[in-house]
Amino acid sequence: MAFDIYDFTSLTSSIHEGLATFLPPVGVLVAEWLLVGISVLLFVAVFGLILVYLERKVCALFQQRLGPMRVGKWGLLQTVADFIKLLMKELITPNKADKFLYNLAPFIVIIVTFMAIAAIPFAKGLQAIDFDIGVLYVSAVASLGVIGILLAGWSSNNKYSLIGAMRSGAQIISYELSVGLSLITMIILAGSMQISEIIQAQSTGWFIFTGHIPAIIAFIVFLIAGTAETNRGPFDLAEAESELTAGFHTEYSGIKFAFFFLAEYVNLFIVSAMATVLFLGGWMPFHVGSFEGFNAVMDFVPPIFWFFGKVMFVIFVIMWFKWTFPRLRIDQILTLEWKYLLPINLLNILLMTLIVLMGWHF
Amino acid sequence: MNNELMFFMLSAVILVFSVLTVTTRKILRAAVYLLFVLVATAGLYFQLNYNFLAAVQLTVYAGGIVVLIIFSILLTSHISERAPIASAARAALAALVTVAGAILTLITVMQFTFRPAGIPPISPNVKNVGRALVSYGTDGYALPFEAISILLLAAMIGAIVVARKESNNQSTK
Numbered sequence: 001m002a003f004d005i006y007d008f009t010s011l012t013s014s015i016h017e018g019l020a021t022f023l024p025p026v027g028v029l030v031a032e033w034l035l036v037g038i039s040v041l042l043f044v045a046v047f048g049l050i051l052v053y054l055e056r057k058v059c060a061l062f063q064q065r066l067g068p069m070r071v072g073k074w075g076l077l078q079t080v081a082d083f084i085k086l087l088m089k090e091l092i093t094p095n096k097a098d099k100f101l102y103n104l105a106p107f108i109v110i111i112v113t114f115m116a117i118a119a120i121p122f123a124k125g126l127q128a129i130d131f132d133i134g135v136l137y138v139s140a141v142a143s144l145g146v147i148g149i150l151l152a153g154w155s156s157n158n159k160y161s162l163i164g165a166m167r168s169g170a171q172i173i174s175y176e177l178s179v180g181l182s183l184i185t186m187i188i189l190a191g192s193m194q195i196s197e198i199i200q201a202q203s204t205g206w207f208i209f210t211g212h213i214p215a216i217i218a219f220i221v222f223l224i225a226g227t228a229e230t231n232r233g234p235f236d237l238a239e240a241e242s243e244l245t246a247g248f249h250t251e252y253s254g255i256k257f258a259f260f261f262l263a264e265y266v267n268l269f270i271v272s273a274m275a276t277v278l279f280l281g282g283w284m285p286f287h288v289g290s291f292e293g294f295n296a297v298m299d300f301v302p303p304i305f306w307f308f309g310k311v312m313f314v315i316f317v318i319m320w321f322k323w324t325f326p327r328l329r330i331d332q333i334l335t336l337e338w339k340y341l342l343p344i345n346l347l348n349i350l351l352m353t354l355i356v357l358m359g360w361h362f
Numbered sequence: 363m364n365n366e367l368m369f370f371m372l373s374a375v376i377l378v379f380s381v382l383t384v385t386t387r388k389i390l391r392a393a394v395y396l397l398f399v400l401v402a403t404a405g406l407y408f409q410l411n412y413n414f415l416a417a418v419q420l421t422v423y424a425g426g427i428v429v430l431i432i433f434s435i436l437l438t439s440h441i442s443e444r445a446p447i448a449s450a451a452r453a454a455l456a457a458l459v460t461v462a463g464a465i466l467t468l469i470t471v472m473q474f475t476f477r478p479a480g481i482p483p484i485s486p487n488v489k490n491v492g493r494a495l496v497s498y499g500t501d502g503y504a505l506p507f508e509a510i511s512i513l514l515l516a517a518m519i520g521a522i523v524v525a526r527k528e529s530n531n532q533s534t535k
Contacts, residue, residue: 098388098391100391101390101391104394132413137420140418140420143420144420146425146429150429150432154432162436166433169436191489193488
């Protein structure tokens, strides 16, 4: 089986051909569904656990603590132990809850993250689906996650859950606008919504450098709005522990709580991956103009490491936000979105259009 | 064959959840079943390789309209509420109208001869969609686009006027 760490196209096509030799077309389709499904499932579970561990370590770093240290070397197995504990907990359903919706809500939240991951490019050729409207697809699918949160809050039959869900809903719907508009700004520069083409267009330089001023503004807006989209601090008033116990997932326990918990971290990954794809060149190595030697050295690092390196950087910045800024009130959150981010975004789109039309980008 | 498999799965989802949407007595469940119908319809568009329409279906219907419906249900109804069972006369009337509508649709579909489109297909990429949206020639959608924009603007102003707080001297009374 051909394997090339720089280009996964040969690997995926050889898997496809290998399956086709001993399976009928329908069998190939089902086998590939299963393969992609299992890969995504494993990725969500393992990467979610890594992110939870990272979050606790980053939090500890900012608070001058050590964080988890007891379970395994440097506490590396802490989140695994936590997860096993969660799996063994009793599943509680509140009295008079809408049982069907109560059980459905965590699945909606986690399935939506799976659907979005399908379009994320991990390396060249390592992408489940490469739509011609990839960016629109990811933002469309990501907008479904809020439904799970609203249903969870309502079906729990608990006033804290309901208040948390309403806050979360209002916040996600507002900030979706900013995420969408900053994506549009970058689509103007890229001239395409296909994720592979967007990355290919950045082979000579990442968009944050080639698009200079409007791209940097769009990047900042995207980071702020993306943080709000994932309900993370400083925008975490939907689950404000001190006033709402835990917001929309107050009543959930065991594996259903774990679904919400994992989905939150996987959404963090999706936001960071989209930031990486649109602003930081996806899996493209860092190239500087015509420095051939330097570019060759950069090409030596496999794309998958570039991708995860950049994603980890963005994730670290978003975690930095959470442990640095105090929580915003609901009116401050809505003011920030509607009175500042939205007008800035609209002007920024005009600026980007002007720059692309005049050819002032690199 | 592969496409047929997907088509039958998606059609089954659409049929089952369409029926459930109108037969459930809990209003929020009806909204969730409607969500499944809309998402499965988006799946059909993906099967037709019409990715742009599918993504718009997901954003506007599933992510927009259903979220609005759920929001309004959350604000207005209580978890224990059940829709009353319709009276026999109403149920009979509804069944009659439904059957008549189904027959009318079937006759229309059966009588229509489907031909492959004569014009070459246009790739729905960003450039073509954008160009079609703002051009005013024979293939342009500038007028509908502007008309819908005015309608939306009017709706937004209307919503603000309805939701706005009364001015200070009235609210202090």
